[in-house]
Amino acid sequence: MVRKEQLRPGGRSARVQASVHQAVRALLARHDRAEITFPMIATEAGVTPSTLYRRWGELSELLADVAVERLRPDTPPTDTGTLRGDLEAWAEQIADEYASTPGQAMLRDVLAANASGEQAFQCCVYLREALDTLTLRAQLRGEFSPGTESLIDGVMAPIIYRILFLGARPDEAHVKALVSKALHGLA
Amino acid sequence: MVRKEQLRPGGRSARVQASVHQAVRALLARHDRAEITFPMIATEAGVTPSTLYRRWGELSELLADVAVERLRPDTPPTDTGTLRGDLEAWAEQIADEYASTPGQAMLRDVLAANASGEQAFQCCVYLREALDTLTLRAQLRGEFSPGTESLIDGVMAPIIYRILFLGARPDEAHVKALVSKALHGLA
DNA sequence: AGATAAACGCAAATCCTTTGCGTTAGGCCG
């Protein structure tokens, strides 16, 4: 039921969307997500509940929208001088972000809404773009990179898997081992 | 709100639980999961809705309970004679099962309920047990196995990651490559 | 067998969700 494609880009629609997103962020800060409802968000945002029902359909869709926006990286991955260093630093950062309580909640929101949405895919695109950046950077240095797909399989997937199913991020040594193994496979 | 620990094991409680679980499976077979509600399940199971609300609290908890039961493997992984063969066959089977439409829905149910439950962990335990079996089997043959943790990182996590975030399982060649890489790392 | 409390059924009250209709205000074209 997400209608981003046919949304009018400017004016009132945009204001409503911004107001609603901000309301969600504000409510997430002071309530358990299980308590949050459309009427609550509507009051906070100054709109009527029916607007939310028509535009987002389900609460999980709206929460996923907000989560994807929060998961979008604001800065490119830091440049440490080597692919190994870049990967280690970036993987640690992602692990911290996604394993935090709000991070885990955002991951779940994004996956729960996936039935009818594309948020999970978009979330995955962010990771892929970052890995593309690191790979390109490595190539410019003359280093060899195993490539984005291998890095997703070897580094990202294990980290995300452990966060989702075990509720805890792998420790620093484990992340380094994953990076080593991913870089070791090809060379 | 899951109270399995303090549930009375036998008698009426057990009958209600069985009836409710069966009702959920029946409803999942003929309705979209978005349409399913507690009152609907209650009617199908012959109980009152308040029983469901008190015992499971949220619909996602009940759906996750049913999903975990369905994801529990009924047979041990097939023995092909080599660890590589075992891993390939088992990974293919898991990929098929989890990537199917009901499989994806079950995965999402399990993860969505994780906020207050332990279903995701239990689901992960099944995979770990199967990998333990394969590792033990390999050791009895005199083969070397990289170990359960490495196999989770190298084979299971990438498969599950791609199913969850991309909505599609890796193809057969990709799975074989994952197994090869996992077995190649140590030796 | 009797006591105890968990689990359930029932029903009322509350809240969420859906939906029809009128109004507002972007976007577009003459």
Add this chain to the structure above:
DNA sequence: CGGCCTAACGCAAAGGATTTGCGTTTATCT
């Protein structure tokens, strides 16, 4: 620039879902 078209919204009523108090059933323990 002015007017048309319709997406998006607000409002309110109707329909379900959820919660909760209370009495009853029944599993468990002594």
